[in-house]
Amino acid sequence: MSERETDRLTELAKRRGFFTGTAAAYGGVAGFYTYGPQGAALKDNLEGAWRDRFVTREGHMEIDAPTVMPEAVFEASGHLETFNDMLVECAECGESHRADHLVEDHPDSDVEDAEALPNAEVADLIAEFGITCPACGAPLADEPVEDFNLMFATNIGPGDSSPGYLRPETAQGIFVEFPQFAEYARNQLPFGVAQIGRAYRNEISPRKGLLRLRELTQAELEHFVDPEDDEAPIDRVADVVLPLYSVPQQKADDGELQELTVREAVEEGVVESDWIAFYLGLSKRWYARAGVDMDRFRYRQHLPGELSHYASDCWDAESEIDGGWHELTGFAYRGSYDIDKHAEYSDEDYTVFKQYDEPITVERPTVDPDMSYLGPEFGEHTGFTIEESTESGEHVRPHIVEPSFGVDRLVYTVLAHAYSQDEVDGEERTYLSLPAAVAPTTVGVFPLMDRDGLNDRAYEVARTLRDAGLAVTYDDSGAIGRRYRRQDEVGTPFCVTVDYDTLEDDTVTVRERDSTAQKRVPVPELPDTIGALRDDDRSFEDL
């Protein structure tokens, strides 16, 4: 998409009800967007598709935790200490900026990852490059670079004795309740716990629309696995070809991707964890069905400096928009870091008890209690004896495999990749080629004219389709061509027109969005036909 196309998408998104900046009446507020009816439906459909694929069909649990959590949770998780960005504030105009971005973006700079440097060093670089405030032009050379915690802070109840934070990731709401969920899973590893919900990052100066929000929606799955015994079911996705952009390729910097099957990626060690490889394979097929253009999609491995403190291996699914690559999903092997921390900071038991097939007998040295003091005979008289005991199992701290999806970025990508223009009847047409399964509306129903009973018949058809569980829009306003264009612009894959022939032979015209081809279909077959088209069980050509 050219720059102009991005602008057009934003314009269409507002005009047609996908999304718009929040509280524009009061000058707006950066990093917050409101989904209009089309956007909310698209988002809801994508969330439903995620739930179906990553929760229901995998037999995982889905839970729903609060967005506000007490401080203790984020002390343990490390967010209170480390979830920071580098802040430099202009003394002249008061504007705040990301210090690392200023350094990276300066023309004289060859620093690629300023965030990895100490604050003082970044301050020195600002002085060295003579960087000025992007807002007012004042020099920033004398300003300190400070840590700014990205969690939104609040107080729970009156006063400030009980600080709370808006969660920076939905995941902590799962980790903190792990003992409870392990019980629901009857202590059987592996098991997965998923959550779709809001997360918050108080970005210093977000300026990238839906791609960098202060309030976002995540769909996260925490898959708890036995690090010793559980292998990923990679057979299920072994032949899926992954477009990989590994660390060596990034260092080579030629932008070339490595196309490997999931099995090859594991066997050649390009993807270290078989669990991560499994999820790359599972996700790729899902992304394609959700409407992401696979020619503008890749899996990029995190560079060593980029890895989170908890992750041993991490890949991002990325999509290309306007020539830039943007994270859609982070696939992280978090080890047992998160539950280790909660075990350390609380009194709860964050393990599962793994029962052996048969009880085993272990010998372990014990200290004779009467002899265990370090008396004068120490060294001569050890006081140790060997005791036998029977153990029925052991306590295991599971490892965590986490696919963490950003829903808003997915919505934006799917829209950007669906945005299309062509010429129909000599006129330029804009349409969204959204997959039928996620489009806000599945079928538009129109009476050819708003008279002669056509409207009543069309209304009846609409109701029948709605009762069959389809998302229907009824439109009787304006010329039929204009109604088609309206549905094209919101990505409705099929339109049904009730005309005078319908009153005679009980058939309607079904028109397909992308091809604008039309076919006659008997009304009684309509719900099943549209349903099958939506679910990709039939193709329009074969009707």
Add this chain to the structure above:
Amino acid sequence: MSERETDRLTELAKRRGFFTGTAAAYGGVAGFYTYGPQGAALKDNLEGAWRDRFVTREGHMEIDAPTVMPEAVFEASGHLETFNDMLVECAECGESHRADHLVEDHPDSDVEDAEALPNAEVADLIAEFGITCPACGAPLADEPVEDFNLMFATNIGPGDSSPGYLRPETAQGIFVEFPQFAEYARNQLPFGVAQIGRAYRNEISPRKGLLRLRELTQAELEHFVDPEDDEAPIDRVADVVLPLYSVPQQKADDGELQELTVREAVEEGVVESDWIAFYLGLSKRWYARAGVDMDRFRYRQHLPGELSHYASDCWDAESEIDGGWHELTGFAYRGSYDIDKHAEYSDEDYTVFKQYDEPITVERPTVDPDMSYLGPEFGEHTGFTIEESTESGEHVRPHIVEPSFGVDRLVYTVLAHAYSQDEVDGEERTYLSLPAAVAPTTVGVFPLMDRDGLNDRAYEVARTLRDAGLAVTYDDSGAIGRRYRRQDEVGTPFCVTVDYDTLEDDTVTVRERDSTAQKRVPVPELPDTIGALRDDDRSFEDL
């Protein structure tokens, strides 16, 4: 339900994965709950049922706005100034209390609505009754009573120059964007905008589980209507009988309800607004299908002192739990208050342009510009002339009808009303008689034994049912009776057992939860049969 039954529900809710207090590992935090897998599924199903009934079938829009909003929104809405509770803090132990509740709950007190009194008067009553701190027993006589704003406050971006608040109701995210939504509705009144999402109330000391949360889920519909031209479609619900508890009945204080049809309630003026009456009728049927016991349900009119500043008429749907009545939904006629305020505080136009059927000619006096100064001839020479102009329509400020549903309270009510005990095979049984349409799981599938191919066959049956869009649980662990009990406790309406006969004649046993009756059903008919049972299109007796 007796007290003991409430306790049992809470115990079952935790043990079986409906809900549990958040962050128990860190001592918990009052007013926050985490939904486990069963609770999240039940909540999601109830939200889906709400969307189907109040949004999709009514042709309204659904949107999705942020939970954090800038201060300007709540300055305009009035929440910054008036969304307060009365706080008294104990100087001794630092504990905070609701001053009005202390006064109302004191044995010597006959004050019913202390919140309606000035703060100083409530402080005087605390002194007069000699009320002490419920936490430590210290006297509160000398403590001031202060307003505590119930919005969670935070800062957007670095510093404190851009305060933000967690929205106290989802509604403001709709009102503030009204001009945009009116455009999507092509400026045609009436239209409705709905939203399901989080809202927050920083309660001083919440102690009622899911009934008084600091973070809650609302399902709100803002129906924008033309106050002059739009009449509610009460014909659609005219014969629904409403269990009404009006202001006069509350004053009589005999607890008697008045049973009137929607039409009677409107004609007799018991419910003032036809729109409110319409929604009472529509909701009652919906509540019954969602699993609220209609013998423990009523509509209560707000007392004059209880009405919000914006509402001219307000009724609450209430459910009885443990002998107390709790608000489920507020039905408020908000007039044009909210959009009036946003129009006043911002520069946006919060009207719709109502086109006349035909342009009309109006005569209006205008001032001759040359003569309009107040010169010496003022009084003798008026300078007014009558001018004719043609107007194609007028700007209308719509009125707002708002059904505002509390989702968590509904979840709790449905669970409380479903909680049942009986005796089966000489043993006490606990089960949740949830409607099949909202139960977390629709069908449990069991192999009679975990061998002889029964498990493979059962797994296949489970997959077929899941592919048909049903919520399925597969369970092969423990005695069959125990598996039934597990599903009974989470409210699964139907269980399917695959046994040795299945391998012979391809039929399975279907067992109904409430009656524990069993029938044989051919496997090929199973998806349709279970689907029809769930949707109430067939009854179990007629199988």
